[in-house]
Amino acid sequence: MKINHVNLEISAVRRSQYPTDNKPEFLLVGRSNVGKSSFINTLIHRKNYARTSSQPGKTQTINFYLVNDEFYLVDAPGYGFANVSKPMRKKFGLMMEDYLINRPNLKNVFMLIDFRHKPTSDDLMMYQFF
Numbered sequence: 001m002k003i004n005h006v007n008l009e010i011s012a013v014r015r016s017q018y019p020t021d022n023k024p025e026f027l028l029v030g031r032s033n034v035g036k037s038s039f040i041n042t043l044i045h046r047k048n049y050a051r052t053s054s055q056p057g058k059t060q061t062i063n064f065y066l067v068n069d070e071f072y073l074v075d076a077p078g079y080g081f082a083n084v085s086k087p088m089r090k091k092f093g094l095m096m097e098d099y100l101i102n103r104p105n106l107k108n109v110f111m112l113i114d115f116r117h118k119p120t121s122d123d124l125m126m127y128q129f130f
């Protein structure tokens, strides 16, 4: 597929901020630092449009990238890193749960796993949840 245009439409922290133009959404999930934002950059042929960091916990909001005016690639906070504070983890968890459970536009979830290691217990929990 040829990607002609990508725009970060909104960085949301709650349901009322999600896009309202009713397009399909495709979400990346995975543990913090696994490379979700990097993978989005690879898909859209951009260097650091979705911001990445060697420190886990970089993505803190649900970011909706509109591709070719047709669908959204959705980047979100990762799970499972102890050095993200406990209250923050709880906040991300609730925010993600709300999006995952209540969003009809969400058509597919892509789960990234670091194949250099066995899936973590958080990976397994997430998988069971799906």
Ligand SMILES: Nc1nc2c(ncn2[C@@H]2O[C@H](COP(=O)(O)OP(=O)(O)OP(=O)(O)O)[C@@H](O)[C@H]2O)c(=O)[nH]1
Residues within 6 Å of the ligand: 030, 031, 032, 033, 034, 035, 036, 037, 038, 039, 051, 052, 053, 054, 055, 056, 057, 058, 059, 060, 076, 077, 078, 079
């Ligand atoms: N070796 C290697 N490093 C990668 C790969 N993909 C991403 N990285 C590096 O891993 C680090 C984390 O990448 P991010 O894309 O920010 O990870 P993320 O999953 O979005 O992390 P959070 O936003 O914290 O949830 C960065 O330093 C990237 O350069 C990969 O395929 N191989």
Ligand SMILES: [Mg+2]
Residues within 6 Å of the ligand: 036, 037, 038, 051, 052, 058, 059, 075, 076
């Ligand atoms: Mg990220």
